[in-house]
Amino acid sequence: MTATRVLVLNSGSSSVKYQLLDMRKGGRLASGLVERIGERTSRLRHTPLAAGGDTREWTGPIADHGAALKAVAEELARDGLGLDSPELAAIGHRVVHGGKLFTEPTVVDDTVLAEIERLIPVAPLHNPANLTGIRTARALRPDLPQVAVFDTAFHTTMPEAAARYAIDVETADAHRVRRYGFHGTSHAYVSRATAKLLGRTPEEVNVIVLHLGNGASASAVEGGRCVDTSMGLTPLEGLVMGTRSGDVDPAVIFHLARVGGMSIDEIDTLLNKKSGLVGLCGDNDMREIRRRIDEGDVRAKLAFDIYIHRLKKYIGAYYAVLGRVDAVAFTAGVGENAAEVRAAAVAGLETLGLAVDGGLNAVRGDEPRLISPAGARVAVAVVPTDEELEIATQTYALVGRN
Ligand code: ADP
Numbered sequence: 437m438t439a440t441r442v443l444v445l446n447s448g449s450s451s452v453k454y455q456l457l458d459m460r461k462g463g464r465l466a467s468g469l470v471e472r473i474g475e476r477t478s479r480l481r482h483t484p485l486a487a488g489g490d491t492r493e494w495t496g497p498i499a500d501h502g503a504a505l506k507a508v509a510e511e512l513a514r515d516g517l518g519l520d521s522p523e524l525a526a527i528g529h530r531v532v533h534g535g536k537l538f539t540e541p542t543v544v545d546d547t548v549l550a551e552i553e554r555l556i557p558v559a560p561l562h563n564p565a566n567l568t569g570i571r572t573a574r575a576l577r578p579d580l581p582q583v584a585v586f587d588t589a590f591h592t593t594m595p596e597a598a599a600r601y602a603i604d605v606e607t608a609d610a611h612r613v614r615r616y617g618f619h620g621t622s623h624a625y626v627s628r629a630t631a632k633l634l635g636r637t638p639e640e641v642n643v644i645v646l647h648l649g650n651g652a653s654a655s656a657v658e659g660g661r662c663v664d665t666s667m668g669l670t671p672l673e674g675l676v677m678g679t680r681s682g683d684v685d686p687a688v689i690f691h692l693a694r695v696g697g698m699s700i701d702e703i704d705t706l707l708n709k710k711s712g713l714v715g716l717c718g719d720n721d722m723r724e725i726r727r728r729i730d731e732g733d734v735r736a737k738l739a740f741d742i743y744i745h746r747l748k749k750y751i752g753a754y755y756a757v758l759g760r761v762d763a764v765a766f767t768a769g770v771g772e773n774a775a776e777v778r779a780a781a782v783a784g785l786e787t788l789g790l791a792v793d794g795g796l797n798a799v800r801g802d803e804p805r806l807i808s809p810a811g812a813r814v815a816v817a818v819v820p821t822d823e824e825l826e827i828a829t830q831t832y833a834l835v836g837r838n
């Protein structure tokens with residue numbers, strides 16, 4: 437029997453998201469989430485998609501990632517999809533930081549694990565959890581290929597002019613300070629799906645991808661290769677996000693330390709967790725912000741305007757970086773759902789060939805679609821992202837041809 441299934445694991449510090457896909461049939465067999473790992477009220481939600489069954493939910497203590505994965509394995513086994521199945525070809529893991537070295541999905545061995553560990557100082561919030569996920573899965577199925585798919589990989593094609601900060605080269609290199617970029621799996625998937633929507637190959641088109649979720653990033657993709665992206669050393673740089681500030685003058689940090697008396701950790705928390713939309717108006721959900729704006733809320737309106745202003749600046753910047761733009765693609769929670777954000781982001785950019793058709797923009801749906809007027813010079817598109825499918829595809833491409 438040929439093994440055609442891939443389990444995709446996205447391990448966070450206190451959560452594990454998973455999907456089981458069949459790569460031959462292209463279908464999703466199961467998906468789920470374990471949350472609040474390590475607490476007394478951990479929760480598992482499992483949806484047996486293939487069986488067409490209802491979501492099963494379970495609450496109780498799940499001590500660690502090992503216990504979480506065992507619970508997931510039990511749920512899968514109940515649907516006849518156990519991890520001991522010979523049909524399972526590999527486990528694909530989302531790994532946030534792959535540094536400069538990992539330019540491709542990689543089969544995990546001890547050397548790869550050690551390198552991901554070495555990157556912890558540049559990804560202290562993410563890589564430890566990703567590592568735990570890999571180690572746990574490996575212990576459960578030591579015989580199975582475990583593949584690491586890196587958020588940074590797609591961005592490793594950025595030229596040095598885009599990837600380097602203009603700081604002392606020796607200092608930067610000694611501490612591996614450079615722009616790595618994140619959400620790469622999504623940018624790769626969406627840029628390719630946009631080319632397909634246009635009936636062209638990825639090599640033929642230049643695309644600006646706007647991944648607007650709770651975290652948000654933009655990228656400039658030239659003929660299928662990333663040439664610039666808005667996140668940097670960490671996912672803090674760039675666009676205004678749900679709770680992250682995005683770009684600020686670095687001197688804001690010195691000022692808050694010297695004049696504001698804040699510690700480095702306090703400033704870190706401020707910029708990562710208490711800034712962005714939440715810092716500006718108290719809400720990070722775009723639906724709630726739109727509702728407040730409709731009620732005349734001035735702070736919500738200002739937060740929205742700052743969000744849009746930054747987005748527009750990046751569209752302009754990446755237009756200049758690319759020279760010729762064939763498409764602008766909106767994706768992720770806000771990009772796929774918030775028509776007002778899409779309309780506002782390109783408003784006034786008609787001379788760049790950018791516009792949205794009000795009617796098309798208002799249509800909701802799960803499929804990639806154009807929202808620019810017929811005959812527009814630049815296509816504006818909504819392209820739902822699918823990071824799990826992309827991780828599974830890359831994983832299977834690496835190990836599945838047996
Ligand atoms: P994450 O970065 O957590 O993966 P998502 O891509 O799921 O985020 O995006 C989550 C965000 O999407 C929410 O915080 C909310 O602002 C936005 N969002 C989700 N649904 C809608 C909607 N129907 N209208 C506007 N915004 C939405």
